[in-house]
Amino acid sequence: xxxxxxxxxxxxxxxxxxxxxxxxxxxxxxxxxxxxxxxxxxxxxxxxxxxxxxxxxxxxxxxxxxxxxxxxxxxxxxxxxxxxxxxxxxxxxxxxxxxxxxxxxxxx
Numbered sequence: 001x002x003x004x005x006x007x008x009x010x011x012x013x014x015x016x017x018x019x020x021x022x023x024x025x026x027x028x029x030x031x032x033x034x035x036x037x038x039x040x041x042x043x044x045x046x047x048x049x050x051x052x053x054x055x056x057x058x059x060x061x062x063x064x065x066x067x068x069x070x071x072x073x074x075x076x077x078x079x080x081x082x083x084x085x086x087x088x089x090x091x092x093x094x095x096x097x098x099x100x101x102x103x104x105x106x107x108x
Contacts, residue, residue, distance in 0.1 A: 045102035046101050047101055050091065053083050054084060
């Protein structure tokens with residue numbers, strides 16, 4: 001289970017090629033979706049990126065299943081389940097039951 005401990009510590013976030021203006025992360029393709037509005041908050045993990053990883057892991061698992069490739073199918077199933085746990089454990093705000101980016105306090 002050493003790999004699980006390592007994988008659970010990985011954070012997923014979009015990064016801009018150049019400086020991001022006003023907290024917009026052009027790297028995500030969602031240039032109208034501001035991640036952070038001020039210097040007081042730093043976006044640490046992005047729920048939409050994690051959702052994409054889940055979605056594509058599920059698709060690759062399905063392809064491997066149709067090709068009857070057991071090893072890749074198992075690998076992508078594990079990645080999919082890992083991402084599902086991370087999304088629920090780390091991005092679900094239990095107060096309002098909404099999934100949110102994980103942020104940390106920045107400089108004031």
